[in-house]
Amino acid sequence: MGARRLTLLVVLALLVIAAPFVLSSYWVGLLTEVAILAILAMSLDVLLGYTGLPSLGHASLFGVAAYAVALLSTRYGMNFWTCVFAGLVVGTLASAVIGLIVSHVRDVYFLMITLAIGMVLWGLSYRWIPVTGGDNGLSGIPSLEVHAGLPFAGPTAFYYVTLVVFALSAGAMVLLVRSPFGLTLRGIRENEGRMKSLGFNTWLHCYLSFIVSGFFASVAGVMWAYYNGFVSPTYLDLTASSELFLMVTLGGPATLVGPVLGAGMIVLLKNVMSAYTARWLLILGTVYIVAILTAPKGVWNLGSRRSA
Amino acid sequence: MTASSTAALKLEQVSRHFGGLKAVDGVSLTVQPGERHALIGPNGAGKTTLFNLISGEFPPTSGRVELFGADVTKVPAYKRAALGIARTFQITKLFPALTVRENVLVACTALDRRRLAMHRTVASCTDLRDAADRLLESFGLLPHAAETAKNLSYGDQRKLEVALSMAGRPRLLLLDEPMAGLSAGESRSMHELIDRLDRSIAVLLIEHDMDVAFAFANRVTVLHHGRVLTEGSCDEVSANRSVQQIYLGDAADH
Numbered sequence: 001m002g003a004r005r006l007t008l009l010v011v012l013a014l015l016v017i018a019a020p021f022v023l024s025s026y027w028v029g030l031l032t033e034v035a036i037l038a039i040l041a042m043s044l045d046v047l048l049g050y051t052g053l054p055s056l057g058h059a060s061l062f063g064v065a066a067y068a069v070a071l072l073s074t075r076y077g078m079n080f081w082t083c084v085f086a087g088l089v090v091g092t093l094a095s096a097v098i099g100l101i102v103s104h105v106r107d108v109y110f111l112m113i114t115l116a117i118g119m120v121l122w123g124l125s126y127r128w129i130p131v132t133g134g135d136n137g138l139s140g141i142p143s144l145e146v147h148a149g150l151p152f153a154g155p156t157a158f159y160y161v162t163l164v165v166f167a168l169s170a171g172a173m174v175l176l177v178r179s180p181f182g183l184t185l186r187g188i189r190e191n192e193g194r195m196k197s198l199g200f201n202t203w204l205h206c207y208l209s210f211i212v213s214g215f216f217a218s219v220a221g222v223m224w225a226y227y228n229g230f231v232s233p234t235y236l237d238l239t240a241s242s243e244l245f246l247m248v249t250l251g252g253p254a255t256l257v258g259p260v261l262g263a264g265m266i267v268l269l270k271n272v273m274s275a276y277t278a279r280w281l282l283i284l285g286t287v288y289i290v291a292i293l294t295a296p297k298g299v300w301n302l303g304s305r306r307s308a
Numbered sequence: 309m310t311a312s313s314t315a316a317l318k319l320e321q322v323s324r325h326f327g328g329l330k331a332v333d334g335v336s337l338t339v340q341p342g343e344r345h346a347l348i349g350p351n352g353a354g355k356t357t358l359f360n361l362i363s364g365e366f367p368p369t370s371g372r373v374e375l376f377g378a379d380v381t382k383v384p385a386y387k388r389a390a391l392g393i394a395r396t397f398q399i400t401k402l403f404p405a406l407t408v409r410e411n412v413l414v415a416c417t418a419l420d421r422r423r424l425a426m427h428r429t430v431a432s433c434t435d436l437r438d439a440a441d442r443l444l445e446s447f448g449l450l451p452h453a454a455e456t457a458k459n460l461s462y463g464d465q466r467k468l469e470v471a472l473s474m475a476g477r478p479r480l481l482l483l484d485e486p487m488a489g490l491s492a493g494e495s496r497s498m499h500e501l502i503d504r505l506d507r508s509i510a511v512l513l514i515e516h517d518m519d520v521a522f523a524f525a526n527r528v529t530v531l532h533h534g535r536v537l538t539e540g541s542c543d544e545v546s547a548n549r550s551v552q553q554i555y556l557g558d559a560a561d562h
Binding site for chain 1: 364365384390425551
């Protein structure tokens with residue numbers, strides 16, 4: 001990463017920290033949304049950008065964690081840390097089980113099977129009414145500040161909590177992709193056959209990548225449940241998964257920064273545009289086509305010849 | 309020591325059929341530790357298929373493969389690598405979007421217990437980086453370390469191909485036409501490179517050019533239509549009538 005990009009990142013970080021002092025609570029809420037979805041998009045980037053496994057069901061892992069938090073906090077009145085821990089464990093376990101099924105296939109087959117499993121989980125949330133509340137979802141999740149017993153409350157407080165979670169997750173994922181394990185993931189993306197003949201059990205690496213990615217998706221899911229105060233099947237439907245896919249490809253896969261930008265662009269576009277027109281999907285589609293034509297490797301890779 | 313008495317590689321009646329095609333048909337072959345063995349034969353003789361059976365890309369239809377005394381007939385490729393076997397590919401198989409250094413680094417990680425480490429950066433593993441740079445140095449690739457592999461010249465890509473296979477310090481190295489497609493000059497420097505390889509490593513080399521094969525090897529096996537036509541020292545093989553016929557016929561095609 002060049003000095004210019006580093007400066008850009010530092011300036012962005014300072015702006016993000018200072019934002020609540022100048023923006024209304026509506027905008028702070030939007031930025032919170034961006035930060036949570038950015039964690040989710042980065043987690044998909046580990047899988048899609050670095051390992052080369054295109055998942056179209058990634059939002060379902062996020063949704064499973066969110067539902068776990070919602071169920072435990074509303075129905076069983078569990079305390080904050082139990083809910084957070086359970087959300088992470090359930091989400092990660094779900095990815096460990098799903099990973100066993102999907103980690104044997106690649107490319108378009110991976111896309112199809114993750115799509116199918118995502119649809120199954122969505123169907124479960126939609127139809128298993130006694131547990132999930134069906135279409136109505138589950139509401140009444142306590143606010144994070146109250147549930148965790150923080151001395152301050154409100155959108156700004158939640159925003160800063162989210163920023164801390166974002167910084168920790170982003171830091172962990174940056175370390176992950178620069179670790180020896182992260183290098184092996186890129187090796188698998190580039191040439192899995194060669195990796196096997198070098199002595200790598202590539203299945204294990206793909207499987208672990210799927211679980212790690214599922215863990216960070218769960219982090220985002222837990223935050224999302226607290227952010228909205230309710231959960232519904234829309235969290236894990238195909239639209240959510242494909243929007244997520246767009247965030248990564250639009251921003252720039254295998255960069256981690258790109259998906260954050262992608263999440264920002266899509267969330268802002270969606271909210272700003274939908275205030276003016278119901279046809280905002282048309283505009284999102286146009287933006288996507290323009291991006292593909294002008295920046296096929298994503299916005300963050302614009303003007304750089306080096307690919308990760 | 310038993311190490312010297314155990315063959316590095318032992319094939320017993322190994323066959324591989326693709327439908328009706330007997331690509332490899334009852335081949336038996338032994339390579340001793342430190343031996344330089346050339347595998348020659350016209351196009352379609354089954355040389356690369358035989359390599360795939362040895363390295364474990366796919367299992368043989370029948371027969372038995374032994375590496376360093378262990379039966380590996382049903383062992384997957386990645387586990388065979390841990391036993392000390394490495395190979396190169398006739399069609400270059402690199403990690404195109406990674407830098408040259410990263411290519412070698414990932415190869416150096418293959419048999420290292422840190423291959424699953426997620427809690428530290430590759431850059432902090434200085435010994436891995438040093439090992440990678442030493443390897444690049446010995447292949448004359450150090451000046452290109454920061455370049456993306458796909459931007460290397462073809463000759464350098466072929467060198468990197470061999471460098472990757474040497475990262476795991478193999479005891480048996482399979483070289484699949486390392487000189488293929490190289491210019492005369494590049495070919496010579498590749499020849500010097502493989503000549504300089506540690507003499508304790510057993511090398512099985514596929515080569516089209518008889519002069520190169522005979523200059524390199526102590527023993528030569530000639531494969532024809534999936535079968536061993538003959539095996540022996542360079543002199544024995546070059547004096548063999550049927551070998552001459554195959555190669556003259558082959559030469560007449562060009």
